[in-house]
Structure formats: structure tokens, C-alpha cells
Amino acid sequence: MNWMDMTQREFLAALASSSPTPGGGTAAAISLGQAAALSIMVCDLTLGKDKWADGWAVAEEVQRCSIPLMSRSGDLAQHDSDAFDGVMTAFSMKKDSEDERLTRRSAIRAATVKAAEVPLDTARAASTLLAMLPDLASFGNGNAVSDVGVAGLLASASAKGALFNVEINLNSLPEDLASPYWPEVQSLQEKIRIDARKVMDAVRARLD
Numbered sequence: 331m332n333w334m335d336m337t338q339r340e341f342l343a344a345l346a347s348s349s350p351t352p353g354g355g356t357a358a359a360i361s362l363g364q365a366a367a368l369s370i371m372v373c374d375l376t377l378g379k380d381k382w383a384d385g386w387a388v389a390e391e392v393q394r395c396s397i398p399l400m401s402r403s404g405d406l407a408q409h410d411s412d413a414f415d416g417v418m419t420a421f422s423m424k425k426d427s428e429d430e431r432l433t434r435r436s437a438i439r440a441a442t443v444k445a446a447e448v449p450l451d452t453a454r455a456a457s458t459l460l461a462m463l464p465d466l467a468s469f470g471n472g473n474a475v476s477d478v479g480v481a482g483l484l485a486s487a488s489a490k491g492a493l494f495n496v497e498i499n500l501n502s503l504p505e506d507l508a509s510p511y512w513p514e515v516q517s518l519q520e521k522i523r524i525d526a527r528k529v530m531d532a533v534r535a536r537l538d
Contacts, residue, residue, distance in 0.1 A: 335486055351414050352411050358456075369393075369395075369481045372470050372477050373393040375470075388462075395462060410449060410495070420434065420438040445499045446496045449496050450493075450515070490519075491493075
């Protein structure tokens with residue numbers, strides 16, 4: 331079943347179960363959808379309101395990013411679970427002969443690369459949204475600035491959580507397969523840290 335077709339209660343029960351999927355990567359993607367949804371709400375509360383006219387341009391930009399992200403987050407959540415299931419399938423392959431062992435090793439590595447690439451996509455998307463939220467906090471509907479703060483926390487958690495899943499998969503790969511990904515991972519970590527702080531500072535400044 332697609333995680334987005336579940337009720338919230340069903341999804342939480344699945345997340346709490348001993349099954350390896352859904353796991354942290356799926357939860358990170360769902361958090362991205364929640365961040366996008368809250369951002370859309372704040373944009374809707376800003377656009378067309380004369381009092382918040384200074385925030386219209388920002389709200390339109392955030393909305394253009396958030397609307398597709400709200401749907402894409404569900405795909406990322408499902409792809410993350412599917413990718414991990416692929417790793418488990420690869421590990422279950424036969425290894426009785428040398429040829430089988432080589433085939434299994436190759437399959438495990440390919441599946442692990444995929445399991446790193448999917449949450450990396452989640453982190454990229456969450457980082458893109460996160461970078462837009464300081465301006466929404468500063469210029470959007472002031473009555474909803476706390477919602478921007480929650481969106482920022484969710485986007486930050488999504489990005490950071492997704493990167494944890496990237497790292498754990500990269501750490502299990504040979505250096506030649508993992509090394510191309512590390513520069514972007516490290517760059518994203520720093521960008522997310524900075525942007526998350528900017529969101530919180532902008533929200534706090536508006537609340538004060």
C-alpha cells in the first residue's frame with residue numbers, strides 16, 4: 331500500500347511496527363509534505379490580503395515551490411521504502427557459489443546506492459523549501475508566522491533526517507562508490523544548518 335493512501339493512524343501504526351519499512355527516510359519525506367502544506371496555508375492567508383501586500387511576491391514564490399512538493403513528498407516516501415526493501419531483497423539472494431556471491435554483492439551495492447540517492451533527493455527538496463521560509467516569515471501574514479516556524483522545523487527535520495539515511499547507506503559502500511556523494515552531503519548539511527537558523531530568527535523577530 332502507498333503510505334499516502336493510509337489514514338494517519340494507520341501510517342503511525344506502520345511506523346511503530348517492527349517492520350523495517352516505513353522507517354526514518356519515509357518519515358523524513360512525510361515531514362517534507364507537512365512543511366510544504368503549512369507553507370501553502372500561510373501563502374493562501376497572505377495572497378490577496380491588502381494588509382500583507384508586501385508579502386505577495388514572496389508568497390507566490392513559496393507557493394510555486396510548495397504545491398508540487400506536497401505531492402512529491404508522497405512519492406519520495408514510497409520510493410524510500412521501496413529502496414530499502416530492495417536492499418533487503420538483495421541481501422536475501424543466494425550465495426552458494428562464487429558467481430552467486432559476486433552477483434549478490436553487486437546487487438547489494440546497487441540497491442544501497444539507490445537507498446542513498448532517494449533520501450538525498452528528499453534532503454535537496456527540503457533544503458530548497460527551507461531556504462524560502464525566512465522571507466515568508468518576515469513578509470507573509472503576521473498572524474500565521476508561528477505556522478512558518480513549524481514549517482521550518484519540519485523542513486529542517488526532513489532534510490537532516492534524510493541526510494542521516496544518506497550517510498548510513500554511504501558508510502556501507504566501498505569508497506569509490508560513496509565518495510562522489512560526500513561533497514554534496516556536507517554542503518547540504520551546512521546550508522540546512524544556516525537556513526534553519528534564519529527561519530527561527532525571522533520567526534522570533536516577527537513574534538517579538
